[in-house]
Amino acid sequence: MTMQISYLFLREYWWLIISLLAGLLVFLMFVQGGQSFIFSLPRNDMQRKMVVNALGRKWEFTFTTLVTFGGAFFASFPLFYATSFGGAYWVWMAILFSFIIQAVAYEYRSKPANVYGTRVFDTFLFINGCLGPFLLGVAVATFFTGSDFTLDLFNRVHWGSGWHGLEALINPVNLLLGFGVLFLARVLGLMYLENSIDEKELTASIRKALVRNAVPFLVFFLAFIAAILLGKGYRADPVSGEVTLVKYHYLHNLIGNYVALAFLLGGVVLILISLWLGIFRGSRRAIWYAGFGTVPVVIALFMMAGYGETAFYPSSTDPGSSLTLAKASSSYFTLKTMMYVSFVIPFVVAYIWYAWGSINRSRITSEELAGEDHTY
Amino acid sequence: MIENFDLSLVNWSRAQFALTAIYHWLFVPLTLGLSFILAFMETLYVRTGDEMWKKITKFWMTLFGINFAIGVATGIILEFEFGTNWSNYSWFVGDIFGAPLAVEGILAFFLESTFVAVMFFGWNKVSKRFHLASTWLVAIGANLSALWILIANAWMENPVGMVFNPDTARNEMNSFREVVFNPVAVDKFLHTVTSGFVLASVFVVGISAWFLIRKREEVLARKSILIAGIFGLVSGLAVALTGDSSARTLAQVQPVKFAAMEALYEGKANAGLTVIGALADSGERIGEKKVHDVKLKIAIPKLLSVMTTGKGDGYVPGLKDLVNGNPERGILSVSEMMERGRYARQVLIDYKMARELGDTETMASLAAKFEEKDFVENYFRYFGYSYFEHPWQVIPSVPVTFYAFRVMVGLGFFFILLFTLAIWFHRKKTLEKNRWFLWIALFSIPLAYLASELGWIVTEMGRQPWIIQNLMPVHVAVSNISAGAVQTTFWLFAVLFTALLIAEISIMVRQIKTGPKH
Numbered sequence: 006m007t008m009q010i011s012y013l014f015l016r017e018y019w020w021l022i023i024s025l026l027a028g029l030l031v032f033l034m035f036v037q038g039g040q041s042f043i044f045s046l047p048r049n050d051m052q053r054k055m056v057v058n059a060l061g062r063k064w065e066f067t068f069t070t071l072v073t074f075g076g077a078f079f080a081s082f083p084l085f086y087a088t089s090f091g092g093a094y095w096v097w098m099a100i101l102f103s104f105i106i107q108a109v110a111y112e113y114r115s116k117p118a119n120v121y122g123t124r125v126f127d128t129f130l131f132i133n134g135c136l137g138p139f140l141l142g143v144a145v146a147t148f149f150t151g152s153d154f155t156l157d158l159f160n161r162v163h164w165g166s167g168w169h170g171l172e173a174l175i176n177p178v179n180l181l182l183g184f185g186v187l188f189l190a191r192v193l194g195l196m197y198l199e200n201s202i203d204e205k206e207l208t209a210s211i212r213k214a215l216v217r218n219a220v221p222f223l224v225f226f227l228a229f230i231a232a233i234l235l236g237k238g239y240r241a242d243p244v245s246g247e248v249t250l251v252k253y254h255y256l257h258n259l260i261g262n263y264v265a266l267a268f269l270l271g272g273v274v275l276i277l278i279s280l281w282l283g284i285f286r287g288s289r290r291a292i293w294y295a296g297f298g299t300v301p302v303v304i305a306l307f308m309m310a311g312y313g314e315t316a317f318y319p320s321s322t323d324p325g326s327s328l329t330l331a332k333a334s335s336s337y338f339t340l341k342t343m344m345y346v347s348f349v350i351p352f353v354v355a356y357i358w359y360a361w362g363s364i365n366r367s368r369i370t371s372e373e374l375a376g377e378d379h380t381y
Numbered sequence: 382m383i384e385n386f387d388l389s390l391v392n393w394s395r396a397q398f399a400l401t402a403i404y405h406w407l408f409v410p411l412t413l414g415l416s417f418i419l420a421f422m423e424t425l426y427v428r429t430g431d432e433m434w435k436k437i438t439k440f441w442m443t444l445f446g447i448n449f450a451i452g453v454a455t456g457i458i459l460e461f462e463f464g465t466n467w468s469n470y471s472w473f474v475g476d477i478f479g480a481p482l483a484v485e486g487i488l489a490f491f492l493e494s495t496f497v498a499v500m501f502f503g504w505n506k507v508s509k510r511f512h513l514a515s516t517w518l519v520a521i522g523a524n525l526s527a528l529w530i531l532i533a534n535a536w537m538e539n540p541v542g543m544v545f546n547p548d549t550a551r552n553e554m555n556s557f558r559e560v561v562f563n564p565v566a567v568d569k570f571l572h573t574v575t576s577g578f579v580l581a582s583v584f585v586v587g588i589s590a591w592f593l594i595r596k597r598e599e600v601l602a603r604k605s606i607l608i609a610g611i612f613g614l615v616s617g618l619a620v621a622l623t624g625d626s627s628a629r630t631l632a633q634v635q636p637v638k639f640a641a642m643e644a645l646y647e648g649k650a651n652a653g654l655t656v657i658g659a660l661a662d663s664g665e666r667i668g669e670k671k672v673h674d675v676k677l678k679i680a681i682p683k684l685l686s687v688m689t690t691g692k693g694d695g696y697v698p699g700l701k702d703l704v705n706g707n708p709e710r711g712i713l714s715v716s717e718m719m720e721r722g723r724y725a726r727q728v729l730i731d732y733k734m735a736r737e738l739g740d741t742e743t744m745a746s747l748a749a750k751f752e753e754k755d756f757v758e759n760y761f762r763y764f765g766y767s768y769f770e771h772p773w774q775v776i777p778s779v780p781v782t783f784y785a786f787r788v789m790v791g792l793g794f795f796f797i798l799l800f801t802l803a804i805w806f807h808r809k810k811t812l813e814k815n816r817w818f819l820w821i822a823l824f825s826i827p828l829a830y831l832a833s834e835l836g837w838i839v840t841e842m843g844r845q846p847w848i849i850q851n852l853m854p855v856h857v858a859v860s861n862i863s864a865g866a867v868q869t870t871f872w873l874f875a876v877l878f879t880a881l882l883i884a885e886i887s888i889m890v891r892q893i894k895t896g897p898k899h
Binding site: 062063065066068069071072073075076077079080081083084086087088089090091092094095097098101102104105106107108109111112113116117118119120121158159160161162163164167169335336338339342343346347349350353356357360361363364366367376377378379 | 496
């Protein structure tokens with residue numbers, strides 16, 4: 006019995022780690038959000054250079070978090086990894102392509118003899134900036150709306166739709182989260198640029214753009230929250246394992262989990278404060294409030310999807326194939342071993358914080374860029 | 382488990398993974414080695430205060446950055462391809478294989494990505510010592526990353542530290558220590574990273590040679606040749622030593638691959654190691670596989686026996702022994718392994734069916750089998766063989782492994798000679814006079830890439846048809862998607878990676894021609 010409780014704890018612990026990584030990833034997608042403004046925000050080449058360099062000093066963190074998020078999912082819930090990646094092939098491939106083109110774009114865009122010209126690499130950044138957050142949002146939304154797959158006796162996935170994941174794009178609820186994440190990334194991107202760049206004209210443009218993006222973010226995000234809380238959710242019977250659609254299931258999950266409720270409400274309040282600070286006070290610190298708000302909100306969403314007798318990756322066509330934490334997880338031994346490894350995460354966060362602070366002491370200006378050896 | 386395999390899907394999936402891995406490996410070894418070379422150079426700058434070392438460090442750092450970005454770009458796809466293209470594999474062994482990948486992300490990637498930002502942008506913002514520490518941490522992070530992915534890769538070749546769970550129908554880890562200290566992993570890590578050091582050293586020596594040919598940046602070139610020459614020579618010798626150790630381990634855990642590398646069909650005592658040879662079709666066949674004769678052979682007598690068994694008269698099994706069996710030597714035939722594997726698989730199917738029907742009595746008796754030593758050691762260990770129709774299917778491509786191995790080893794020794802000469806001419810202050818050497822050094826750069834890629838070709842082609850040695854053939858591991866989908870992504874990757882490679886080379890060449898900033 007003790008072992009069973011411990012196994013349950015380990016599964017939930019690892020789901021929390023996955024949720025934390027997802028939260029950090031969404032926050033760090035301020036890089037993608039900022040990239041989506043590459044053609045619209047800057048008024049001249051120097052402003053564009055400032056925007057790109059401000060974002061370019063952070064792109065690796067987002068990229069690394071995405072890779073770690075994938076690796077942690079693989080290690081802790083391999084059946085999800087096999088089912089979602091092997092089934093929703095085209096969605097994941099589209100996400101990956103958008104990140105491949107991002108990785109080189111910063112380093113190559115302003116280098117002499119880059120063959121394709123700066124505009125092409127800036128377009129890569131723009132594509133990644135729009136597609137990355139949007140598709141990741143759509144992919145996560147399927148945790149609540151379900152996907153069209155069946156698992157056979159040996160857990161081999163059979164995807165129902167020949168579109169292999171792209172069919173998620175015609176579900177309005179998925180689109181709500183897709184656009185919600187995209188506009189959140191844009192809002193975060195603007196706040197980050199406000200924090201990092203010291204240039205009057207650009208700052209004025211950032212504040213105007215913040216209003217235009219905060220409104221659709223709030224509309225899409227709140228509509229998604231309303232849709233999942235007031236709609237049906239995939240409940241997994243703890244004894245029989247049977248998965249059924251139950252009205253208000255996610256609402257019950259939220260109310261029944263005080264931590265998730267506090268995270269969601271607290272996170273939303275912090276995001277609203279950040280918008281108020283950014284829009285009405287022109288504060289450079291808005292990004293921090295938004296960041297500390299985004300992470301708990303994402304964790305709360307993942308808690309709703311995974312905890313409390315819920316199938317976190319439901320099959321809309323064969324509920325019996327739906328994945329619960331228990332069904333999809335690694336063995337007790339692996340989760341326990343990996344738990345010890347996860348104890349270094351605070352140390353990792355600490356050195357990132359320190360290193361980040363050490364090179365971010367001054368804001369980006371045209372003079373600062375002129376004195377830099379390594380610019381994008 | 383899977384009765385109908387779509388071979389075109391399997392082949393396209395293999396091709397896609399090979400394509401992405403080959404492209405990725407064009408950039409990784411330079412990162413592994415150049416990161417240490419940068420750390421050595423910057424250490425000299427900090428210790429001596431000589432601004433020339435700073436200039437040299439910054440020049441090579443620019444090239445490092447260009448290479449690093451595309452390495453990152455091509456790397457992300459590999460991790461996710463295990464899920465997208467090899468989903469059955471991901472489930473079967475994700476419990477074990479996923480762990481090193483996650484550790485790689487947490488321990489290595491963040492270290493590398495955090496301090497690479499300080500390394501590039503911190504020159505005017507942090508202290509000299511903090512910057513130097515960051516450069517070292519980038520090198521350590523990059524090589525730590527290699528450690529974890531190579532542990533995962535080694536596990537595929539020598540699966541250890543696990544037990545099969547019939548309830549989940551997958552292998553589960555029961556010893557993280559065994560996975561990490563897998564003898565194949567230790568050899569593979571040391572051999573792979575030191576080969577990366579060699580490639581980076583050839584790169585630095587070659588480009589420095591070009592500067593000397595052009596009579597430009599002579600101080601930078603001479604100092605760089607000295608650092609890279611010493612680092613390359615030490616690494617080259619380490620590659621040779623670890624290669625020898627890898628071969629010994631290989632002979633134990635992957636004897637078919639070992640025999641294919643030597644094109645050894647008939648097992649023999651006093652076996653010599655073929656140094657040079659040309660394969661010719663003998664006309665004989667093992668099933669549908671050609672048997673090759675080694676012509677124009679130059680061999681070192683008894684060395685293969687010594688490497689394999691530690692004795693000059695030791696018996697080295699050939700491909701015929703390993704496929705047809707050799708009772709005198711205690712070698713089972715593949716057909717016998719297939720029979721035993723099928724029996725183990727049927728037990729598993731019966732167990733799953735009993736579970737579906739709720740037949741607890743049958744379940745209990747079948748589950749007990751998976752605890753029995755005899756069943757595990759004499760039947761279940763051949764589980765993967767149950768998926769083959771013919772014994773000859775376990776033979777990899779002999780010509781590919783045979784030639785790739787020889788060219789790789791030959792180039793490895795050539796690089797040792799190259800570094801020795803580089804150090805010698807530097808010491809004698811005659812680098813510029815020996816223009817023939819400078820030209821050879823320059824044209825050795827593509828050879829270093831060739832050797833590095835051939836190493837992986839030997840490893841990965843030689844272990845075909847297995848994705849996990851003896852447990853899972855490649856064709857069973859593939860995702861259930863259409864061949865057309867994989868074909869499409871293959872060409873998308875091919876076009877995109879080629880386009881990016883062209884840009885990378887063009888930028889790199891321009892930066893080299895421009896030289897360091899004064």
